[in-house]
Amino acid sequence: MFLTFVAITLVITWFSARKATGSAGYFAAGRSIKGWQNGLAVAGDYMSAASFLGISGMIAFKGYDGFMYSVGFLVAYLTVLLLVAEPLRNAGKYTMADLLAYRMKPRPVRAMASLSTLMVSTIYMIAQMVGAGGIIKELIHVEFAPAVIGVGVLMLVYVVFGGMLATTWVQIIKAVLLMGGAFALSWMVLGQHDYSMTKFFTAVAHADYAGTVPEKNLLDPGMKYGAAVNPWGPLDFVSLALGLVLGTAGLPHILVRFYTVPDARTARVSVAWAIGVIGVFYILTTFFGFGAATILPKSSILTATGAENTNMVAPILARALGGEMFFAFISAVAFATILAVVAGLTMSASTSFAHDFYTNVMKHGKETAPEQEIKIARITAFFVGAISIAIAIKMGPTANAAFLVGLAFAVAASANLPVILFSIFWKRFNTAGAVAGLGTGLGSAVILILLSPNGIFGKAGAIFPLENPGIASIPLGFLGAYLGTVLTKRDPEAEAKFAELNFRAQTGLGAEKATSGH
Known part of the structure; x- marks a missing residue:
């Protein structure tokens, strides 16, 4: 079953490779994706290993506090819908930096935006690799390192040969399968409680193994972020929430999805579809996590060393309730999930480097043959994949995928979101502000994560006490963008283009001409 899933996705890649001709075909699927298709693909891109594997484990071990990840991931799409999706589609061509370079001096802005995209994509991808390695290790009993390398090689095949069209269709199929698997697993969990929500939540309240604080039950807040467990917990939770809610609107692999649709109306429709699918899915994560806490013995979801095996809770629950075949199905779906998300991440990172850095910074924006730009994107995909594989192997299978993704969201919210919003809504905003905002947001988020x-110093020697940097790094990103603008000379050219950008961002007039290779 597992190999069949992989074979189907490779067939899709082969068909897509035949259609993905030229830059628009490779980078933006020829802008031919319909609203519902893009909505499912966005959901497929978003419902990552962190959602399916990491959050399930987080809820099983931390209860209510783990479920807050689900809430944050869902609410985040309102920011995308209300502020970003339509202007981005109308003003850009292939990447986030197209929007920023519309008014600013292109070389410095594109260079920083490309660096930010590569950083966010790599952190996010490490989370997927860790989840994938754990699943393959459990499924076919190979070591963690070869499992991660195998996932990386498969992902590169999708991106290098199929481009955005293959990535999109893998994401659509994966979203449908994941929703099917999620409903089936949730129904099985409810079946263990006579299909009664009352009995289910009564059992959750009495689940006796998952708590770190004995007097608390899983439905009480505070098991991960409570002041009794961690003096910095409440502040850490606010920091996480800020990162999740604001970070989605700055995630490069989500933003590039809006370039695959023909117009802004379709971009809006696709976000509405995505919110519906994602909303249902995150409600179902409750059944995975709490189901494991009420049905499985604790020993079954711990590693051999006694650590919490958070990434494997959902597949182990599937095996307990549905046998080996259902375990194979859920594992294959989780694997397809990871491949789809990783392909999207690699696609956005390689597109940004090829289009922003190579063509517009190194080549000064001179006309580059589409074949050359695609070739550079493919080479970048290899480098990004290799770095992610190496770091994932170093971190090992016990790193929580949801936590790692939370860090990627924080970096995206700190570096990318301030400059996107200021470009669209602030006339005075200039090139110096954009570079300062990207640099400050990216630098502060990465440094605070390391501290x-x-x-690097571990819990004992931590200089910054919070696990998630968002509460400090997001305001710093906005502040850097603001000060970089007001402390430098006004840019009459950037201000003159503001009205043009604003008109096009809101109406879409002129967008087609710009995206057709003009």
């Missing part, structure tokens, strides 16, 4: 309890 956090999960960073």
